[in-house]
Amino acid sequence: MSYATAIADAVKTEINAAPAGTFSAAFTAVRKVHPEYDLAELKNLTVTVVPKSVQIVTQTRAMCYRDIAIDIGIQQKLENPSAFDERVNALGTVVDEIADYMRQRTLSTATYAVWVSITNDTVYAPEHLAEQHLFTSVLTLTYRMMT
DSSP: OOHHHHHHHHHHHHHHTSOTTSSSSOOOOEEOSSOOOOGGGGSSOEEEEEEEEEEEEESSSSOEEEEEEEEEEEEEEOOOGGGHHHHHHHHHHHHHHHHHHHTTOOOTTOTTOEEEEEEEEESOOHHHHHHHOEEEEEEEEEEEEEO
């Protein structure tokens, strides 16, 4: 198994092991290689963990850092356009809760990887909301390991 896949699995496991009440909505995170869904599958809150990238940087002649980025997609099909503001705010809270939970957290099944950062470049995708009534937000977690 690649380092990126192993760390993505560890992120999924860590999210799913969160104590009850950590997140304001119920979900079970899944790790996928190809996170493609039919809209009908996104009726319930869906959290998908996907390996994104690996950057290898020289540290010394014999050592390298591997910065491994993992995307967490948070998606849900919204039914009532008049309630978009309320639902987007509530789902944005879930995104924040996941980010807060994962911030500086040691991965119990990948202790060799150290948390570096979290970005939320896609706070929500307005085009998904407008065209498909779909809330989509993406968190990118970066972990570092030495090899």
